[in-house]
Amino acid sequence: MKYTLADQVKNLITAYNENSTIQGDAIKAVLEPFKVPSYANRFTPDGLRKTIGEAMTAIMEDWKGYDTLLNQKLKLLLETVTEQAKKDLLLDDVKTPADYAARIANAREFLKMELDDERYAGKITPTDAKEIDTELHCILKDVIYDYNTMKQFKKMIETKVITFNGYNGDTIFPKTFGQFCKVESVMNALAELNADAESLFTSKRTPGADIIRINGNGYSIPIDAYSHDVGVENIVNNATIFDYLINSINDDGQEYIVSTGSNSATNGGHNVPGGFDANGQLYTATNPAPSQD
Secondary structure (H helix, E strand, O other): OOOOOHHHHHHHHHHHHEEEEEEHHHHHHHHHHHHHHHOOOOOHHHHHHHHHHHHHHHHHHHHHHHHHHHHHHHHHHHHHHHHHHHOOOOOOOOOOOOOHHHHHHHHHHHHHHHOOHHOOOOOHHHHHHHHHHHHHHHOOOOOOOHHHHHHHHHHHHOEEEOOOOOOOOOEEOHHHHHHHHHHHHHHHHHHHHHHHHHOOOOOOOOOOOOOEEEEOEEOOEOOOHHHHHHHHHHHHHHHHHHHHHHHHHHOOOOOOOOOOOOEEEEEOOOOOOOOOOOOOOOOOOOOOOOOOO
């Protein structure tokens, strides 16, 4: 499937902006007749404030209710997309053999011994990484398609390298961590999106610059704060990045494999559902990954 999260987010932003215009116009309509002194003078000062205040409160409550509903829709959208992405990337459906826990433990011990080697004493640079990448791959090949386990091994390796990524942003260990980093980029984008969405449509507005004076009282139409404008820009950018990253995996010429458990490929002697080969390319049961030997 093609992800179009950015377009869906933009649609919600458009709905938010359109409703803001409608509610702003409603406030203008309430205030308009009171701008005529002969009409405003029909009310006592307290009566005038109360009449205008009650009308504006009703509009603001309706406005707030719509904003809250939109924010709930945004969060639900991201929740749905996150769950679908996890399924498409098979994060929770790694098929493992009976001795998988022992394999992880063995890999951890071998990795500790590897990282204790004197070569790591001065911190590994990108130019040192090619040979080491092959050795790391041999150690971790049994768990290389297990995102959550590889995340822990990445933390161990990060303590021994100057930088985990090269000048172009790609990992300096592409054979071992190429496919992991692609998935990690998708998950990082989703984390940013969920943070952006927390109060995107419910953040507090500020008084507008245009003050409407009525019998000595000042009224204005609330406008979005600068922080809201920044939030809108951020969430659109992050949604665009997410779409690009996850669709790039799809555009490698392979289909997404939904984790039904019916498709598998062989890695390190055990079955793993369709995933990525050492070059970061998606594979399926009908398009198997090349040998990791």
